Structures are given as C-alpha cells and as structure tokens.
Amino acid sequence: MPQNSILVVRGGGDLASGVIHRLFRCGYRVLILESRKPSAIRREVSFCEAVYDGEAFVEGVLSHRIHHVDQCEEIWKLGEIPLLVDEEGTAIRTLKPDAVIDGILAKKNMGTSREMAPLTIALGPGFLAGADADYVIETKRGHDLGRIIEEGWAIPNTGIPGEIGGYGKERVIHSPAAGVIHNKAKISDLVEKGQEIAVIRTEEGHEIPVTASLTGVLRGIIREGYEVFQGMKIADIDPRKEQKKNCNTISDKARCIAGSVVEILLSEGVLP
16 A cells, blocks of 8 residues: 555544544544534534534644545645545545545445445444445444454444443433524533523424433533434433543544554555
C-alpha cells in the first residue's frame, strides 16, 4: 500500500468520531461522509455537527464541511478533516480510497459493500464479515467490545443500551411525541429525575414535556430545533455525576473500537 493512505468513514456520530479522531492522529487522510440531517446525541464529540455549523471541534481536531470531493486536498493540507454530505457514498468512486469504514451505526447495512475499496470495515450489527465487509467490529459493551470478526456477524441489536453505573435502558430518553424539540437543559448539566429537560412542540402546537429518567449528568441531547418522531432516541443521562468532566471527551467505548480499526489497517498494510 502507498504511504499517506486515504480513508473514507461513513458516519460522523460519537462512536465514528472516536475512530476518525484516532485515524487522524495516526496520520491518515480521512474523509467523513454524512447524511443531510444527522441526529447525534453526544454532539460535543461528534464531527457530524459540521453539517450544521460548517465545522466541528473534537478533542483538538477540527472537521470542516466541504461541498465537493475535490476540496479534500485543500482541507488535508490545513491539518483538518473534510466532511461531505453524501448519503449514497458517491464520492468513494471519485476518491478511490484505500479503505472504507462504515460507522453509521444504523444496526443495518445502509449500502456499504466490499466493492467500494480494497479494504472495508463495518462497525456493529447488520453486516456479515466476509460478505458485506472484510471485517466487522463488535460494538456492544461487554467482554467482546472491540473484537475483530473475520467471519460472521456482530451481536444483534437488542434495543437495550449497555449498562453505565448500573443503569441500562433507564439512561436513554426517547421522544414522547412527534414534533420539534426545544431544549431546556444542555449537555453536561446535572439533572434530577423528573426534571423537564426539553419540550416537543407538535404540529398542532401542543408542547409535550420531556423529563429526566434518572438523576445524573445529561451526557447528550439532540440538537435544538431538530424534527423528531415519536420513540426516537433524543437524550442520554449518565448516573455518575463525577462523569460531568467527560461529557466533552471521546468515550472509552469509542477509543476501544478505534484501536481495533487501526489494528486491522496496519495488519492489512494500509499505512498512514
């Protein structure tokens, strides 16, 4: 493989951003492909926020939204990461990257195939290693987190978040109605169980309160003014109040997965 390899990462949410951050720090040239309206919860550590703001800053690394794949070289020379809105991945054919990493985390394959690049890596369930991608990385918290799968599937999505501080499903908040969210609390706020942290304004003009499911730190909440559907994940609370200081840093889970991605790249000769 040539030096200064080019990688494309599909998705710029918090887990994908942990991977992207590691790849950038290792010296890879990375292009992020995102959707038109990403719905990150942990927005402070998600490069996808550049879709809305033009740029996003995560632990000392800046991503910059571009409008055409030809702008990549310019952004790389600035020491930044280009991000392009490209849900279908059409830029991959133009850029011809050395590897494609699917970090969309949709729990299903949104169109990634092994034909996209000489090496393909997928994060989480919904991909068959050896068929949909060359490698799949386990993303479920527990003993196998970060495990590299060469044949077979990651653990299927259970719909139950991994436990943090003894809480699983209780720490994730879903929208009680369809409408537009208006936040009353911000990421890193200490909240009490039952506290109103947002309201959903419905099409009919009703305001439906969103309350904290437990006492702790508001680890993430969807962007102000985002149009949500009923049942959509919109917030995440960490019951460990001492974790307030970590709301703006990449998670242990993301760092673990990032290490596995780098291991695959190096073992396959895709060098920074």
